Amino acid sequence: MKYLVNAREMQRCDRITIEEYGVPGLVLMERAALAVADSVMDGEFCTDKVLAVCGSGNNGGDGFAAARILMERNVEIAVLFVGKEESMSEAARIQKKICENYGMNFVSNIDVHEYTCIVDAIFGVGLSRKVAGEYRTLIEQINQASGKVIAVDIPSGISADSGRVMGAAVCADRTVTFGFAKLGQVLYPGALYCGETVVWDIGITEKSFRGELPRAYYLGREDMRCLPRRMRYSNKGTYGKALLVAGQKNMCGAAYLAGEAAYRVGTGLVKIFTEECNRVIVQERLPEALLSTYEVLEEENSFRWPTAAGIGPGFGTGEGKWEILCLFLERCVCPLVLDADALNLLSGRTEKLRERRAPVVVTPHVGEMERLMGIPKKTILEDLPGTCRRFAEEYGVICVLKDTRTVISDGREICVNLTGTDGMATGGSGDVLTGILTGLLAQGMEPFAAAKLAVWIHGSAGELASKRLGRRGMLAGDLLKEIPTVLLEGENA
Ligand SMILES: NC(=O)C1=CN([C@@H]2O[C@H](COP(=O)(O)OP(=O)(O)OC[C@H]3O[C@@H](n4cnc5c(N)ncnc54)[C@H](O)[C@@H]3O)[C@@H](O)[C@H]2O)[C@@H](O)CC1
Numbered sequence: 001m002k003y004l005v006n007a008r009e010m011q012r013c014d015r016i017t018i019e020e021y022g023v024p025g026l027v028l029m030e031r032a033a034l035a036v037a038d039s040v041m042d043g044e045f046c047t048d049k050v051l052a053v054c055g056s057g058n059n060g061g062d063g064f065a066a067a068r069i070l071m072e073r074n075v076e077i078a079v080l081f082v083g084k085e086e087s088m089s090e091a092a093r094i095q096k097k098i099c100e101n102y103g104m105n106f107v108s109n110i111d112v113h114e115y116t117c118i119v120d121a122i123f124g125v126g127l128s129r130k131v132a133g134e135y136r137t138l139i140e141q142i143n144q145a146s147g148k149v150i151a152v153d154i155p156s157g158i159s160a161d162s163g164r165v166m167g168a169a170v171c172a173d174r175t176v177t178f179g180f181a182k183l184g185q186v187l188y189p190g191a192l193y194c195g196e197t198v199v200w201d202i203g204i205t206e207k208s209f210r211g212e213l214p215r216a217y218y219l220g221r222e223d224m225r226c227l228p229r230r231m232r233y234s235n236k237g238t239y240g241k242a243l244l245v246a247g248q249k250n251m252c253g254a255a256y257l258a259g260e261a262a263y264r265v266g267t268g269l270v271k272i273f274t275e276e277c278n279r280v281i282v283q284e285r286l287p288e289a290l291l292s293t294y295e296v297l298e299e300e301n302s303f304r305w306p307t308a309a310g311i312g313p314g315f316g317t318g319e320g321k322w323e324i325l326c327l328f329l330e331r332c333v334c335p336l337v338l339d340a341d342a343l344n345l346l347s348g349r350t351e352k353l354r355e356r357r358a359p360v361v362v363t364p365h366v367g368e369m370e371r372l373m374g375i376p377k378k379t380i381l382e383d384l385p386g387t388c389r390r391f392a393e394e395y396g397v398i399c400v401l402k403d404t405r406t407v408i409s410d411g412r413e414i415c416v417n418l419t420g421t422d423g424m425a426t427g428g429s430g431d432v433l434t435g436i437l438t439g440l441l442a443q444g445m446e447p448f449a450a451a452k453l454a455v456w457i458h459g460s461a462g463e464l465a466s467k468r469l470g471r472r473g474m475l476a477g478d479l480l481k482e483i484p485t486v487l488l489e490g491e492n493a
């Protein structure tokens, strides 16, 4: 797990490092500048003629210092200062003065075709309002330049908190960021402006959080260590029973995809509840699964059998479906995953969630969230983490808000998933996630941990499928075959 910080958290971290641990700000700046200079010179970029565009804050200070280091290394470098002398930070003023003392080449405008590489140090995490005027013009010129662009800390104009473009933003080929990755670098559209992001250690450690840890983080392969354990002395009863309430007439694929996904993550037994007309096809595709139909729901001890249930993929919202959903909420004591049509059924009557007896994980995509919360898509997209966290907190559930960057929250923490590819933007992908998640819950994983890991596994399977088949031709069913490989790699992590 690695932290994702917002601007306030990073600025607090800088301040504690400087004021409480006593590391001089100029020392941190020198390390930041060395990182930028090393990155510019790592061989990826043509450094025949470099321009550093520096603002008046400490981001600009990093830019001046990096320019000076590049000059020391015999790179032909010019410096462009944008902003007002009187509003410069102390450190930026010092760095600019050093550049002047060395007689470095200061320029006042950009010839867009003159430079092979541009260092963007106009704004960092201190960006506090929309970009306008000369700043905006400059950013537009940088974006027209033929040279490559390296952003210092974050592309100027991108909000470190949300990834939003604040009027205009530099589109970088690489971003060299310091200490911790910023939320705005992983959320969209910010992620598109960062290019490749490199997190550089400049001597600011987790100690500088002083116990007040950031809310947001992302998982890595090492987090696969919390997968349910396998034991030599065990049987299928050891690994849980997953129930998938899924599929309707003309939509049996959802039940199959979710069912197989649940098996693929190691569940001992999977049962599919579906429409009678789906019986043959589901049993042919997945003979390992037990099958039952909605007609016999109540007779069958349905609510006591599973150790986790996933409700909603291809379920439909027609006659009798709301009643089935209510029965599960009122009677099931095992964790429930509510997806797709289960969420559509809940739209406008989310209060029903409060009557549940069991832990609930909801997995809406943005459209489903719009209907659930009754707020416009645009508002949700502007603040995915906040929307997800608020919903989870309000209803006491785990919320998995699915988008290019899926966000998972328990109402307090926010996990942003970084795995996955656009190849997964295809029918049935969500059903596979529901299956993976229900399977992990069935094996006894704690719901928040299961939700985070399920999303990570799902995205990683997508990456493998894209590598094997390409992002255009892969199907949701192809994710299923990659799940075992993801788990195998995780076991060796
Ligand atoms: N000593 C430290 O705290 C360190 C800071 N570092 C660098 O410092 C950056 C943060 O520095 P600052 O907090 O000084 O902030 P920035 O340098 O990011 O920007 C703040 C300056 O821009 C102005 N500004 C903000 N939004 C504007 C807008 N839309 N239009 C016009 N002007 C605008 C502010 O008034 C201020 O002068 C980091 O991103 C990082 O690059 C690094 O050097 C590491 C150490």
Ligand SMILES: [K+]
Residues within 6 Å of the ligand: 059, 120, 121, 122, 123, 124, 151, 152, 153, 154, 155, 156
């Ligand atoms: K920048």
